[in-house]
Amino acid sequence: MGLTAQSVRMESLRDIYEIEKNETQYVVALAGNPNTGKSTVFNYLTGLNQHTGNWPGKTVVSARGQFKYKKNEYIMVDLPGSYSLFTASKDEEVTRDFLCYGNFDAVVVVADATCIERNLNLVFQVSELTSKLILCINLIDEAKKKNIEIDKEGLEKELKIPIVLTSARNGYGMNELKNLIEKTSQKDDKEAAEKSLYFKQDEKLREKISEDNYNYANELKQKYIKEDIKKLNRDKRIDDIITSKKFGIPIMLFLLGIIFWITIQGANLPSQVLSDILFGFQYKLNDIFIGFGVNDFLRGILIDGMYRSLAWVVSVMLPPMAIFFPLFTLFEDLGYLPRVAFNLDHMFKKAGAHGKMCLTMCMGFGCNAAGVIGCRIIDSPRERLIAIITNNLVPCNGRFPLIIVLSAAFFAFTGTFIDGIIPALFITLMVLLGVFSTLTVSYLLSKTLLKGIPSTFTLELPPYRAPQVGRIIYTSLIDRTIFVLSRAAVVAAPAGAIIWLLANIYVKDFSILNHMANFLDPLGRAIGMDGFILIAFIAGFPANEIVIPVLLMAYMSKGALTDFESINSLRQILISNGWTALTAINMMLFSLLHWPCSTTLLTIKKETGSLKWTLAAFIIPTGIAFLVCFVTASVYRLIWQ
């Protein structure tokens, strides 16, 4: 999943073939089969932090970065992974078009050392387009573990292409690669490229070429590569359990539950520490302002409005996310996500959706806008639309903490070890409900507005790779921290100021905020919440992170007795404002199911190019949220009142 702050920025949406450069700069394209470690090579060379993960289709738009080597500068273009230049899935088109029309000075084809035979097909195809080609056989460390031996010199002589053996994640061979890039990009391209073949629809010819390519690849493999069958079967044995009919799904649910449990348990202490520090600082700041004689109104906006909501977002949102994402990334790097897609495919098929929707759903956990962009890995327009519209039904980074915090506040009260387990179960259930709604909406859409049968599906299960635990935890932690902090600064602080103003400007006897809440209250009550909660959700349109802070500020401005001093007093504040278990459950449900945030909607507009579908992506989840909350509220009242 594209879980980096970088991949969410709007600039990453650009696909550009003509790269601007000056005379001392060279453009180098990185191509290769999906999942061969192109992004790792890219990151190593450029020092950037393009998200990496062990599943095909992770890079859907080309990323760019630069590095300097000796006298020259090189602009690297990380192209989406592709099996062949003949096929035409959306992301593969980017690669094909760039290699046919882009102004590159060299192409590095990154190949997986553990699967050379399949990777060579693309090498042959690219070598017909350009002679400025370097073959980078990556993951050589994995190959060594599997006792695969590669005769580099032999292969080089045979292919007449410079070859470098690398292990990008620990830097092995990277200097040699830089050296080759320097030499190759200064060469002249001799061969006239036969590009038309890659666009013309001559099926027979292409079949023949593929057959010849693969036969040649097989021949080369027999000649220059030695494999160890025993080691080769390691992954098969693991998969016999992980993807088995019996244990596949239970193992998956168990792992998900464990991740949530660790997140909840681990977030407690840092949340407490952060809020102690940040709110302690608030008092100091307050004193300083008073000392300087700043007037109360300005002090209110700056401290009670802006600073406090910023502090809330950081102390409530950051710890769970900084724990959840590194954990998730570990599983991603291990190669577990495609196995999840494998285990769930029969459900997606039944729902009329694409099997890869499972992967775009996982991207949605990080950020729905990124998830929507990720839907480019789905080729069929019908299924892509379904995936785009339903992506919002998995909780993103902005909503997850709300669910985590509320379930921890309301359903962990026994004071025993069970306190960590119940919220974890609860969150797992919420996620399952999100998946269930995704499938239901997909099913209904594919029976009505988006009729059709599921399109074809081929899924590669990549080899398991030992994740670099330390590095992943570090980069993922930093990445999340930057993500949450920047959102807090950009959205939470201004929103805090606005809400504070609304809560402190009075019209007649009530504040504007109170008037608004009173107006929305009947609607809120009907679905088991209240007017303030609805305001908080509306205020959360630019970013869901601020829903809880806005709500707390709204409640506290009402003159509630409790002051918010720690995460633990959250429950008291909410209960003193008339909350019941129903309010908590419905708020979580509403958060899970309601409209997408503004960034996501803009992205949907951009990706679908249609106002109609953007509107549908707004109305469908919102309708479901109201319906579901209304039903739970009615049932609750029927039973308990």
Added chain:
Amino acid sequence: MKLVDVGVGRTVKVEQNSAHDYLKERFLALGLTKGADVEVLRKGPKNNLTVYRIRGAMIALRNEESKFIEVL
């Protein structure tokens, strides 16, 4: 015989790729060309997907797809 009917554990050779359009290209890209060895590794939940070893990679196909591959 068709690839979809081959039992788990067997290795067969591709005789013909009878898929059309996009799927055909995808098969070719994955190396399901004439003469390729395919090992049937495992069936997934509900017998929906089957994992094959194709050109050294593990690829899962639905029955709706694997029925287009003629094997020997």
